[in-house]
Amino acid sequence: MDRRELADFLRSRRERISPADVGLPAGPRRRTPGLRREEVAQLAFISTEYCTRLEQARGPRPSREVLAGLARALRLSDAERDHLHHLAGAPPLPPTGPSREVRQSILDLLQRLPRAAAIVTSASFEVLAWNGLAAALMEDFSALPRRDRNLVRRVFLGPHTRGQRLYGVSDADAFARTSAQRLRAAAARYPDDPDVAELVGELLAGSEEFVRLWESHDVSAEPALRKTLQHPLVGPVTVNCDALAITDRDQQVVIYTADPGSPSEEALALLSVTGTQRMDLTR
Incomplete structure (x- = not known):
């Protein structure tokens, strides 16, 4: 964990965001650019004291949950989020399932x-x-x-x-065929994702049509x-x-x-x- 670089990075990302960017009122007497530490802490669901210690290079290694909260609060890009993880000594893990986060x-x-x-x-x-x-x-x-x-x-x-x-x-039958094929390909990409496994199991149990399409092993349409x-x-x-x-x-x-x-x-x-x-x- 590179505490000094992490502190500088967090402070620089905080200072570039205005309150309006995250739906907060600007309020009077803002002496520093960007968000206040307490506002970042509120958005990231951590304490203001912890946020302050991280920016002062005095904090303990943040958990992956804390890093996810900071990345969300600071509206980090994918590259910035990966950089944050590396600075914190917790390299980002490969996704186990389909991403649900929309840029x-x-x-x-x-x-x-x-x-x-x-x-x-x-x-x-x-x-x-x-x-x-x-x-x-x-x-x-x-x-x-x-x-x-x-x-x-x-x-x-x-x-x-x-x-x-x-x-x-009008193309409901064709969509059913296409979706079964693409879902099979997704299940191969995310073999450890419980949500995908549950969805496939539910469809196999509830639809003879899906069973027939699934057993064809087609993966393109x-x-x-x-x-x-x-x-x-x-x-x-x-x-x-x-x-x-x-x-x-x-x-x-x-x-x-x-x-x-x-x-x-x-x-x-x-x-x-x-x-x-x-x-x-x-x-």
Whole structure:
């Protein structure tokens, strides 16, 4: 552990962040640039005394949990987070399962796509992030527990709302086939991840279709570039589907756009206004 370098690094990262960057009020009489130590401690879930000792090169070696909290509080990049671990004498461990942490820049990107529905999925098809139009087009993911945000679980095990698989998407059967193949590849990449093992076990126990696809041992499939979703309020919405790989985290940004001037573009525009409210319900 390099206490002096660690102290200097933590202080330099703290001083570059403004309170507004992390949703804190600026407040009066800020004599130092960036965040105060007590603010970093609050965001990292550690004591102010411990944070102060680390910055004064007097602290004991921080645990991996503390390092994760500091990296989150200081909004470190992947390279900076690895550097933090090395300075603390705790080299970063290789991931045992699909990453569930979405970079802030990707979260910002989703919100800058007001005319497109966009989600971020993990290697095991968990929806990790979404924008408002995606929630309006598919489902309000924020209202679901984590396990129910998994698209491969949903396509095979439901719920199938109004008898339709996966929001009534036109390529539901093809998606089921593709997701089974990609999940097999993910299970090989993360053989020690309990969440992936539990998901596969649940699908094998609950879906004969998944068993058949799993036993084929196929691990590749052609992506669907265009699909139609059956929406209960605006009817069929046909979208182009483009997936952008985030290779360092084994994630995908999936973006759904409608052809300019099409009825589906008008439908998306309406959904961007109505959001997730159900205007089709009678009182």
